[in-house]
Amino acid sequence: MPTVDPIAIYEQMMKEDHFSQWLGVKLIKISAGYCQLQMTVRSDMLNGFGILHGGVSFSFADSAFAFASNSHGRLSVSQQASMTYAKPAKAGDVLIAEATQLNLGNKTATFDVKVYQKHTQETIAFFRGSVYRTSKEIGPY
Amino acid sequence: MPTVDPIAIYEQMMKEDHFSQWLGVKLIKISAGYCQLQMTVRSDMLNGFGILHGGVSFSFADSAFAFASNSHGRLSVSQQASMTYAKPAKAGDVLIAEATQLNLGNKTATFDVKVYQKHTQETIAFFRGSVYRTSKEIGPY
Amino acid sequence: MPTVDPIAIYEQMMKEDHFSQWLGVKLIKISAGYCQLQMTVRSDMLNGFGILHGGVSFSFADSAFAFASNSHGRLSVSQQASMTYAKPAKAGDVLIAEATQLNLGNKTATFDVKVYQKHTQETIAFFRGSVYRTSKEIGPY
Amino acid sequence: MPTVDPIAIYEQMMKEDHFSQWLGVKLIKISAGYCQLQMTVRSDMLNGFGILHGGVSFSFADSAFAFASNSHGRLSVSQQASMTYAKPAKAGDVLIAEATQLNLGNKTATFDVKVYQKHTQETIAFFRGSVYRTSKEIGPY
Numbered sequence: 001m002p003t004v005d006p007i008a009i010y011e012q013m014m015k016e017d018h019f020s021q022w023l024g025v026k027l028i029k030i031s032a033g034y035c036q037l038q039m040t041v042r043s044d045m046l047n048g049f050g051i052l053h054g055g056v057s058f059s060f061a062d063s064a065f066a067f068a069s070n071s072h073g074r075l076s077v078s079q080q081a082s083m084t085y086a087k088p089a090k091a092g093d094v095l096i097a098e099a100t101q102l103n104l105g106n107k108t109a110t111f112d113v114k115v116y117q118k119h120t121q122e123t124i125a126f127f128r129g130s131v132y133r134t135s136k137e138i139g140p141y
Numbered sequence: 142m143p144t145v146d147p148i149a150i151y152e153q154m155m156k157e158d159h160f161s162q163w164l165g166v167k168l169i170k171i172s173a174g175y176c177q178l179q180m181t182v183r184s185d186m187l188n189g190f191g192i193l194h195g196g197v198s199f200s201f202a203d204s205a206f207a208f209a210s211n212s213h214g215r216l217s218v219s220q221q222a223s224m225t226y227a228k229p230a231k232a233g234d235v236l237i238a239e240a241t242q243l244n245l246g247n248k249t250a251t252f253d254v255k256v257y258q259k260h261t262q263e264t265i266a267f268f269r270g271s272v273y274r275t276s277k278e279i280g281p282y
Numbered sequence: 283m284p285t286v287d288p289i290a291i292y293e294q295m296m297k298e299d300h301f302s303q304w305l306g307v308k309l310i311k312i313s314a315g316y317c318q319l320q321m322t323v324r325s326d327m328l329n330g331f332g333i334l335h336g337g338v339s340f341s342f343a344d345s346a347f348a349f350a351s352n353s354h355g356r357l358s359v360s361q362q363a364s365m366t367y368a369k370p371a372k373a374g375d376v377l378i379a380e381a382t383q384l385n386l387g388n389k390t391a392t393f394d395v396k397v398y399q400k401h402t403q404e405t406i407a408f409f410r411g412s413v414y415r416t417s418k419e420i421g422p423y
Numbered sequence: 424m425p426t427v428d429p430i431a432i433y434e435q436m437m438k439e440d441h442f443s444q445w446l447g448v449k450l451i452k453i454s455a456g457y458c459q460l461q462m463t464v465r466s467d468m469l470n471g472f473g474i475l476h477g478g479v480s481f482s483f484a485d486s487a488f489a490f491a492s493n494s495h496g497r498l499s500v501s502q503q504a505s506m507t508y509a510k511p512a513k514a515g516d517v518l519i520a521e522a523t524q525l526n527l528g529n530k531t532a533t534f535d536v537k538v539y540q541k542h543t544q545e546t547i548a549f550f551r552g553s554v555y556r557t558s559k560e561i562g563p564y
Contacts, residue, residue: 013189019197022185044163047207048154054219055203056160059196066188066195078195079390080362080412082223082505084533084553086526102549103509107389107414108361110507110549126525126533128551130362130412130507132389220531221503221553223364225392225412227385243408244368248530248555249502251366251408267384267392269410271366271503273530273555295471301479304467326445329489330436336489336501337482338442344478348470360477364505 004073006030009138013070020063023056025097027067033101033111035068038118041093051088052124058083060097061113061127068099068111069129075136076109081129087122094118097127107133145214147171150279154211161204164197166238168208174242174252176209179259182234193230193265201238202254202268209240209252210270216277217250222270228263235259238268248274286355288312291420295352302345305338307379309349315383315393317350320400323375334371334406342379343395343409350381350393351411357418358391363411369404376400379409389415427496429453432561436493443486446479448520450490456524456534458491461541464516474511475547481506483520484536484550491522491534492552498559499532504552510545517541520550530556 010030014020023045028036039060047053062081069076089095096118102110113127151171155161164186169177180201188194203222210217230236237259243251254268292312296302305327310318321342329335344363351358371377378400384392395409433453437443451459462483470476485504492499512518519541525533536550 015189016187016191017189017194018185018187019194020188044159046157046159047161048156048158049216050157053158053160053200053203054207054222055196055200058199058203058222058224059194062194062196062199063188075190078226080223080225080392081195081199082221082364082551083199084221084525084551085219086528086533102507103546105509110362110509123526126551128505128507128549132414221533223410223505225384225410227387227392243366244405246368251368251503264385267410269364269366269408271553297471298469298473299471299476300467300469301476302470326441328439328441329443329486330438330440331498332439335440335442335482335485336504337478337485340481340485340504340506341476341478344476344481345470348477357472360508362505362507363477363481364503365481366503367501 006032006071009070009073010067013067023060023063025060025063030067030071032071033068033104035064035099037064037097039095041089041091041095043091046091051090054085057115057125060095061115064097064099064113065111065129068101069109069131070138073138075134075138076131077134079130079132081127084126087124089124109133147173147212150211150214151208154208164201164204166201166204171208171212173212174209174245176205176240178205178238180236182230182232182236184232187232195226198256198266199224201236202256205238205240205254206252206270209242210250210272211279214279216275216279217272218275220271220273222268225267228265230265250274288314288353291352291355292349295349305342305345307342307345312349312353314353315350315386317346317381319346319379321377323371323373323377325373328373336367339397339407340365342377343397346379346381346395347393347411350383351391351413352420355420357416357420358413359416361412361414363409366408369406371406391415429455429494432493432496433490436490446483446486448483448486453490453494455494456491456527458487458522460487460520462518464512464514464518466514469514474513477508480538480548483518484538487520487522487536488534488552491524492532492554493561496561498557498561499554500557502553502555504550507549510547512547532556
């Protein structure tokens with residue numbers, strides 16, 4: 001049985017993940033059930049009020065969620081996710097998305113993702129999402 | 142008192158909404174508390190499994206939600222939103238996001254957004270979001 | 283293969299469902315993927331502000347969700363649910379919970395439940411929940 | 424200006440909170456933005472599958488959320504809440520609900536509530552809720 005390698009899974013997923021590439025996400029840390037990403041807010045990510053579009057902060061959290069939930073080596077499909085907004089972000093802000101595992105069942109799993117300002121540590125949004133864990137392996141590696 | 146014009150509000154918001162422009166959203170219909178948008182899935186919107194990134198379908202719904210909730214002429218700030226995924230979408234799919242108002246209070250309001258395939262009418266995701274309604278007017282128009 | 287009978291499933295579940303009995307829920311209508319219940323708000327269901335406790339309106343919706351999701355004859359386990367409150371309810375109010383199916387997949391399904399005043403039709407809360415559908419049959423009937 | 428006393432607020436709310444009394448909640452600890460409650464699962468709280476009804480675990484979390492969000496001395500009204508279920512609970516289980524503040528704004532605030540087994544520390548559900556903070560004081564004390 002091949003050992004599951006979260007970094008190799010991340011790299012294989014990321015190679016084809018065109019939207020996470022557009023976001024400019026950069027891996028900080030990954031391990032089984034955990035992922036930390038970084039990105040910098042650009043002006044083409046802003047909404048009509050001149051602040052970061054809520055869909056972009058959600059997407060950033062959603063990418064961290066996808067890498068964390070697939071890190072166990074079983075293809076995991078997002079079923080449901082929610083986002084609570086705390087503070088706006090603006091162009092130039094450097095953000096961290098940190099995904100942690102709340103619960104890992106055989107068929108489903110749930111993760112929290114905190115999106116925060118790298119420099120001030122202020123949280124801008126709280127994401128929570130659940131996946132269905134298929135029996136299909138990702139890999140082999 | 143100037144009459145509130147949802148189309149003028151949409152146009153003013155959209156002019157500065159760089160991320161909705163990147164999504165390629167096109168207005169189908171807007172009225173007080175209602176918005177229908179269209180977009181076409183592109184390859185740069187896909188995730189590592191070759192299907193539409195969940196953050197992009199959320200963003201599309203979130204834009205319809207923002208236009209619908211601001212259509213009453215009071216600046217409305219997203220507080221919380223959730224997304225339930227039903228079916229994947231792929232490059233080339235033409236999608237509709239239809240935002241309808243569930244509840245309009247003085248300080249808060251809630252909207253449902255259904256994201257569906259234009260041609261088959263199949264729903265791909267169900268979004269629900271709440272805003273805080275500030276006392277600040279959008280406009281004048 | 284025995285035919286699945288949503289009413290028989292409801293009756294078998296309800297016979298042992300002590301908390302739904304405490305709520306005083308009464309079946310109005312049930313069919314595959316659909317359930318409508320009625321209950322009357324009592325004074326022992328109120329919170330510290332003298333209005334219906336949010337947990338009771340959630341519970342009422344959750345019971346309709348459970349009956350609707352199990353009506354297909356496969357044991358279905360709640361994974362996640364959310365509640366958006368629109369208006370308060372008070373002692374003596376007669377409420378309806380109407381559960382409708384948004385999406386039925388092989389492994390998961392999602393339902394909306396609207397809780398509203400029977401007499402005025404005013405909605406008091408919007409519930410949305412997802413189940414994991416086990417392969418275990420309920421019944422046979 | 425009178426000092427806000429979270430314990431006095433709890434006691435005043437709880438005195439009239441008939442449903443939290445029915446649940447049998449007992450205060451373990453309360454402070455500004457924080458509340459920890461205990462309750463014991465009874466047989467009249469079970470659902471049709473013989474386990475704790477999801478509405479009861481939600482209600483227990485919701486009560487902790489209400490006490491924590493009102494502890495600042497401003498009347499706070501629940502707008503939205505979600506529940507993710509991790510493990511079932513059964514009659515006799517002693518449960519803790521611990522509400523912590525994620526974000527405190529001027530008009531809104533968000534709380535997480537973890538519901539877990541007192542003896543094994545196993546989490547049974549994760550609750551997240553948001554309130555609208557009115558300008559009305561609770562008290563005076």
